[in-house]
Amino acid sequence: MIGIDFGFGALELEFWRFMFVMTRIGAALFAAPLFGSAAVTAQVRVILTGALAIFVCNWTHVAAPPQLLSLGGMVVVSGEILIGLAIGFVMQLAFAAPLIAAEMIGASMGMAIAASADPVNGTHSAIFGQYFTVVLTVLFFGVGAHLDWISLLVESYRTFPPGTAWMTPDRLHLVDRFAGDMFLTGIMIALPVVLLLLVVQIVTGIIGRSAPSLNLMALGLPAGVLAGIAALVVSAPLIGDRLTDLAHTAVAYSAALLH
Template structure:
């Protein structure tokens, strides 16, 4: 009797290779601030991961471990997930800087209590933080920085093929140094507005000492809010430049993680 063989073994091996490649991409999309948002359905992330994985499988010679369920295979999958999470987490530092700056500005304006539920992260954030995040997102997408990030994600398979040592203590130190840059950038963004708010608070304190009969809260809070809004309007061009540089910094930091 002649047994028919349809050659499904090669197809199954290609399928597991695609799944293995999708691990790094899916982890990066999950950790990225835009694609990992709660408003993005998981089905969309899976389809996007599969589409990018098909391109990676066609452009590179990435090979899946012989047995994914073995100890070596599970360690390889964990390493791929760690690389992807790091590539996405680098962007989180850049997108967190405007939110920290908004906390500083909101505290000076007396609008710290003006918090709303952020539909992107699901947490409560200041109203100014959502405004800064929207502006940064528009600039990030408008400049095509997301395409550069996808390019770096694909390039990571050539620079660091699966199975190679990657996440060394030196790269952990490099990742933590990005946190320092995040706080520095947040301070630079909030500095013009906070300086003006500090002058308004000093003037309010002088007036309250000169005329103790005046109600400090009824005078200082409206003055701080109006001064903060005026400072935000005046510094809007500067804010756009800072957020544009922040988008470039995000891609530069992601590229620095791929350097040997």
């Protein structure tokens, strides 16, 4: 198997098969927006990867390369890592759409400078970014999209067995198209709130021109914040539907990449 015989026979072969299966699953979980977040510790990811690898070993006939530590074996392992990263990355694109919408809404409300530490991603995000991320996460688990994604990850071993060609120009083009859809979805989520804030800003500008003695900053900023909050409350059902569709779209992106 690896050029080194530890004397355990079939048990050793099964162990290296198990470790080989963990490469694709571990890479997918590392790149996924929820399972690979900073809030999920490395120990939890390793345990989850091992648990999924046990099921894959029982449900499929995946075989490790004959010489796992040879050059050919390392190439096959690299291909497994690439497939796993791609499955998680395209879902990451879908989860970036609410963050784009949050940036647009925050900038329109005059709260672009208000940023907070995001414990999920380990970075600083817009003040509404965490709100949209939490809502999308709840909806993602609520509609069972995580189960569909894990099922898709298991099915990828039947669609693309280890060692088969996977990276083609068509699939690279799919990633580009998914990135374009991400920006479009972010705009659609933020559009109702941004349009209302645009009207508020126009009205505030007209009032400022009509009465120059008024403090435009003292009038416009509170009006924009209140109007933005009101728009978020009113458009909550629409945004919820968009985020629900986005949860299914995230899995559909990964599925389209594997067919």
